Amino acid sequence: MVTYKVSFRTGSAEYAGTDSYVYCTLVGEFGESLRTSLDDWLQVDLERGTVDCYDIASSQDLGTIWFVELEVNRLPLADYLSLLQDYWFCCSVTVQSPSGETYHFPCYRWLENCTVRIREGTAKRFRDDRLGTFQSHRQAELRERQQLYRWKDWAPNVPRHIDAESLDDLPVDLTFNFKKEQNMKYNLAKAVGVLRLKRFVNMFGESWTTVEDFENIFWKVTSPIAVFTREHWKEDWLFGYQFLNGLNPVLIRKCDRIPANFPVTDAMVRVSLGRSSLEQEMKNGKIFIVDYKMLDGIPPNVIKGVQQYLAAPICLLHLNKQNQMMPIAIQLKQTPGGDNPIFLPSDAELDWLLAKMWVRSSDYLQATLITHLLKTHLIAESFSVATLRQLPSVHPIYKLLVPHARYTMHINTTARLSLLDRGGVIPRAFGIGIEGTHTLFQKEFLAMTYQSLCLPERLEHLGVKDLKDYYYKDDGLLVWCAIHSFVTSIVTFYYENDQEVAKDPELQAWIRDITEVGLHNVKNSGFPSSLNTRMELCKFVTMVIFNCSAQHAAINNAQYDWEAWVPNAPISMRKPPPTIKGTVTMQHIMESLPDIIQSCTQMALAWALSRPQPGMRKLGDYEEYFTEEAAKALIRKFQEELKSIDRVIRKRNQGLILKYEYLIPETIENSITS
Structure with missing residues (x-):
């Protein structure tokens, strides 16, 4: 008889332990x-956060251990007593093994009333598995996953989910997990409760009467950026600064030629x-433009x-001698004419x-619906679903990407129900409703x-590098390069x-x-439908990881700072854009801004979505999906590089009035969870 020492590590999440019968x-x-x-x-067996060790006997030496088979059965009376599921x-x-060899089997799954075979953790490509047993296991795993994780169309010409x-x-x-779910529900309930309390205590009627009235909902705001914005939001330099480091820092581009539909003249500026x-200033590279076409x-x-x-504004900006990005002309509609003046x-x-407020409101909508929701959340879901459907758990690229898919489908399903449903937040509060949101998604997706x-x-294309x-x-760029270096090291190790x-x-x-299914094979988009070189693979995987982590952090984590003072980023405008100059009054501005509700x-919404999440796993946390020591060493090197970037950013921030902290690696979550 041969005896093997086997250890089982149970997760630390709420309810991760089990009372079920488990056999190995x-x-x-x-x-x-x-x-x-x-x-x-x-x-006490298999309790939350524990490592339990057992002796497992065999009538003979098993040689190399290929699989661990786990059988999990509920208690016999559980169904009869209508007990909750016991995952x-x-x-x-x-x-x-008796000879001292150690084998690692990553699982990271919830198991209940099932029998699973977990593969030994060494990463293997398809060509590495020459034995029929391993090939069959890969194929069976993918068949099961493809039945479990199915594509669905949500609306025409938007990413499938x-x-x-x-x-x-x-x-x-x-x-x-239970704790995160409860935290999310608590945050939303608390936010709504405070909302109702503020309405009851402070407000009579539906509209504000002065800008100062927004102080009534600026309770206990401790964000230094939000407080600074409240005090300086009218100033042109802060308006321009936000295109670089604010809520939506992805639209500004160098202007080499004034668009034909934006007839700005030298006399105007x-x-x-x-x-x-x-x-001359365009030749000097000092003129920039943001276009919400x-x-x-x-x-x-x-x-x-x-x-x-x-509105669909066009905003022209000038980088002055003080290195401030100053707005110099704003047109609120795309078609020039007598009823569409250029504001100066x-x-x-x-x-x-008011012209600047229209730009900021348009920026809010574009940032929330496109930069954030479409180009991180929905795109990341396509990446995640395809990864689960097409790559077996032993594949090195699966191991590399699966941490970046954590909870994405949950938060996106929640968003489709709570934000984008007919009774959701968007139709109840945004300047764009459900029909408009779908139309905007389609336009942006087809142009992506x-x-x-x-x-x-x-950045190169926009001329702002x-x-x-x-x-x-x-x-x-620091984070992108670190991810690319890490991905390259992993890819070249296995390929x-x-x-x-x-x-x-x-x-x-x-x-x-x-690209062909999740992203509908978008025409003329440049997305590859095959990967023929290691360089192509490295670039694509880097893009996936960056957008599922750093890019989302840059947009999501900025929301409360820049949206808490509502006049700086209005969720909607209740009067049409002005068509002539010289008629705007403060009453007109207040009637244009969002109402109290x-x-x-x-x-x-900004408070609930921007809050740090429990159980956050930061960029670079790969748990134990990779078991080879060489791969673990590459992960540790990546983590050290991220720590170095962290120090560089924090040192830079010490000299800034407005600290830019959204891309500090320590605060970047590995995946989209909020």
């Missing part, structure tokens, strides 16, 4: 061990440019019978203020390119040459499932 069988190259119960009357979260199993109408439809491995001209033609919302209004800093104070999701290429004090750009990439059938099925909703 070791499967090796020479046979199987005895089926062994993990119930020990002398100890067990098994993190991993470690087997030590997982087939789940509600959270109950999601496989348990995709859902929040003479006060702003002094003795120079537009042409995608909002043109989008139907605005109607909230409880009250018409809301949209030299105009009447309220005319200019692979280049636009790759930070270095996007050399822009100073653009901290989103500076920090983003010796380009041919091995091109001939990996699972890898090719994965990229096709993303909309303002409270904006505050509550």
